[in-house]
Amino acid sequence: MIVAICGKGGVGKTTVAAITAKELSEKKDLKALVVDADPAGGLSMALGLMPKKTINDVRKEIVEEIKAGLRDEKDLAISLDYLLNTAIKEYGNLAILAIGRPEDEGCYCRVNVILKDAIEGLAENFDIALIDAEAGIEQVNRKVLSAVDYMLLITDTSVKGLKVAETILSVGKRMTAMRGAGLIINRVRDTDIDYQTHINTPIEILGVIPEDETVKRFDEEGKSFLEIPPCPARESLKALLNRAGLLGNTVP
Amino acid sequence: MILLSKGGALGIFDDLLEEISRIKSEFENRSDYRVVKNLDKLSWEEGSGLILQEETAVELGDPRLGSLMTLLWCDPSRVEDGNIALVGPDIRHASERKLPLGMIVIAGARFSDEYDCYRALREAVYGVKLKGFMARMMPSRNTIWCRVSKDAISSGFSLFHLGGAILNSLKGVGGVSSAEIVMVTAGKEQVERIRPVVEGARKLVDAMIKMYSEMNFDCETCDYKYVCEEVSELRKIRERLKEKAKDKGNKGK
Numbered sequence: 411m412i413v414a415i416c417g418k419g420g421v422g423k424t425t426v427a428a429i430t431a432k433e434l435s436e437k438k439d440l441k442a443l444v445v446d447a448d449p450a451g452g453l454s455m456a457l458g459l460m461p462k463k464t465i466n467d468v469r470k471e472i473v474e475e476i477k478a479g480l481r482d483e484k485d486l487a488i489s490l491d492y493l494l495n496t497a498i499k500e501y502g503n504l505a506i507l508a509i510g511r512p513e514d515e516g517c518y519c520r521v522n523v524i525l526k527d528a529i530e531g532l533a534e535n536f537d538i539a540l541i542d543a544e545a546g547i548e549q550v551n552r553k554v555l556s557a558v559d560y561m562l563l564i565t566d567t568s569v570k571g572l573k574v575a576e577t578i579l580s581v582g583k584r585m586t587a588m589r590g591a592g593l594i595i596n597r598v599r600d601t602d603i604d605y606q607t608h609i610n611t612p613i614e615i616l617g618v619i620p621e622d623e624t625v626k627r628f629d630e631e632g633k634s635f636l637e638i639p640p641c642p643a644r645e646s647l648k649a650l651l652n653r654a655g656l657l658g659n660t661v662p
Numbered sequence: 663m664i665l666l667s668k669g670g671a672l673g674i675f676d677d678l679l680e681e682i683s684r685i686k687s688e689f690e691n692r693s694d695y696r697v698v699k700n701l702d703k704l705s706w707e708e709g710s711g712l713i714l715q716e717e718t719a720v721e722l723g724d725p726r727l728g729s730l731m732t733l734l735w736c737d738p739s740r741v742e743d744g745n746i747a748l749v750g751p752d753i754r755h756a757s758e759r760k761l762p763l764g765m766i767v768i769a770g771a772r773f774s775d776e777y778d779c780y781r782a783l784r785e786a787v788y789g790v791k792l793k794g795f796m797a798r799m800m801p802s803r804n805t806i807w808c809r810v811s812k813d814a815i816s817s818g819f820s821l822f823h824l825g826g827a828i829l830n831s832l833k834g835v836g837g838v839s840s841a842e843i844v845m846v847t848a849g850k851e852q853v854e855r856i857r858p859v860v861e862g863a864r865k866l867v868d869a870m871i872k873m874y875s876e877m878n879f880d881c882e883t884c885d886y887k888y889v890c891e892e893v894s895e896l897r898k899i900r901e902r903l904k905e906k907a908k909d910k911g912n913k914g915k
């Protein structure tokens with residue numbers, strides 16, 4: 411199952427992805443692929459696991475191979491698979507891939523298509539693939555996320571955050587293979603409010619995550635979220651992920 | 663044109679076969695050389711999937727330790743059919759978690775077309791999927807990188823199972839009547855010994871692919887038809903190349 415974490419800039423996508431990765435790392439019977447699809451590489455940093463090379467480095471390598479004479483398409487696909495493996499950073503049952511910053515050097519659409527196939531093929535080897543997407547709708551629009559099964563939409567308590575989530579969902583329904591979606595309201599200060607009845611949205615609300623001092627501290631001190639102790643944000647996220655069947659128990 | 667000689671045996675690698683014979687006799691004189699022939703006793707359950715580091719018992723073919731692989735073909739009579747040779751430790755007896763890997767796969771094949779032969783053999787070798795074994799290859803760099811899981815090793819998996827699976831898969835290809843494989847784990851120096859053969863074969867294969875890729879403008883047989891249909895720029899480039907080829911043909915007349 412491929413799960414993409416999407417939402418407006420700064421609402422907590424990377425935080426949710428990092429804590430979810432932490433939960434997945436404790437499910438030893440699962441294999442999880444964690445994809446840092448934000449060119450800024452925030453998730454790799456939050457996990458303290460920087461891959462030695464990015465997908466974009468792999469793209470450059472393969473373009474070099476093509477320039478040097480690699481012509482046969484199947485050989486190209488086989489080679490990409492090999493190089494993709496060299497970009498994986500492992501941590502126990504987690505495999506981490508970072509997309510990196512794409513630089514345009516001529517048209518290598520063909521490479522992008524095969525690369526996307528290769529990543530999707532790789533994802534099939536895992537019980538779950540978790541993608542920390544770029545803010546906004548760009549990646550959904552450009553079909554980068556076309557293979558996504560489930561969209562985990564994040565918002566803060568702002569109206570703008572919710573509107574962006576709704577837009578992403580409607581675009582996602584057209585541009586991806588998604589079969590489900592859910593909304594998480596992050597950085598909630600007043601957890602007593604019943605958001606289910608308070609917020610009017612067509613998206614299924616999975617739950618809320620409170621504003622949390624531990625999260626803030628980990629972020630400020632640059633600590634790896636793989637070390638985060640049980641704290642209110644982590645507990646809430648774990649509970650709602652379990653309810654949604656996103657921790658490998660059941661398919662939503 | 664020699665590369666396109668019709669029918670029967672294909673001989674593009676013939677010059678390399680002598681060097682391979684020399685290498686093989688050198689290896690045969692080593693005390694860590696073993697050869698197994700009974701293919702039918704070497705079956706291993708099929709399976710695929712990714713093997714993570716934590717599940718891995720032995721990794722083979724780390725480029726820093728030595729990693730070289732080649733696949734070539736020749737007249738069936740020139741193959742020591744069924745031979746699975748290993749120079750160096752088998753994975754179960756490896757004292758290290760990482761081993762270098764060298765591999766020469768030779769198929770005795772009769773095809774009417776070299777490129778078809780290459781594609782069929784490649785499909786057979788790369789299509790080998792064994793439970794607890796994962797391989798990644800980079801044909802243009804002649805490298806192979808593998809992981810063997812702890813489970814596979816405790817169930818008795820050996821490099822001879824891998825060799826056997828490759829040979830059996832090759833023999834399932836119509837046109838292939840014999841096959842042999844030489845594997846090297848003895849050390850970087852021994853793996854490097856096969857480099858002249860591996861690089862020699864690569865040059866020939868590259869040249870062959872170049873020729874074919876420049877002659878085939880038939881979209882119906884092109885694997886990338888679907889990409890072209892999506893990206894109009896690619897289609898244009900293809901059309902341009904096609905015109906160019908036609909022009910050349912006309913000028914030649």
Ligand SMILES: Nc1ncnc2c1ncn2[C@@H]1O[C@H](COP(=O)(O)OP(=O)(O)OP(=O)(O)O)[C@@H](O)[C@H]1O
Nearest residue numbers: 419420421422423424425545597620621622625629
């Ligand atoms: N539940 C929370 N409690 C406290 N702070 C939080 C919480 N969630 C997120 N934050 C803080 O909010 C800020 C933005 O979070 P994060 O980087 O996860 O957002 P993002 O959506 O990934 O942003 P971007 O769009 O820039 O990638 C960070 O400083 C993070 O520590």
Ligand SMILES: [Mg+2]
Nearest residue numbers: 423424448452
């Ligand atoms: Mg982020």
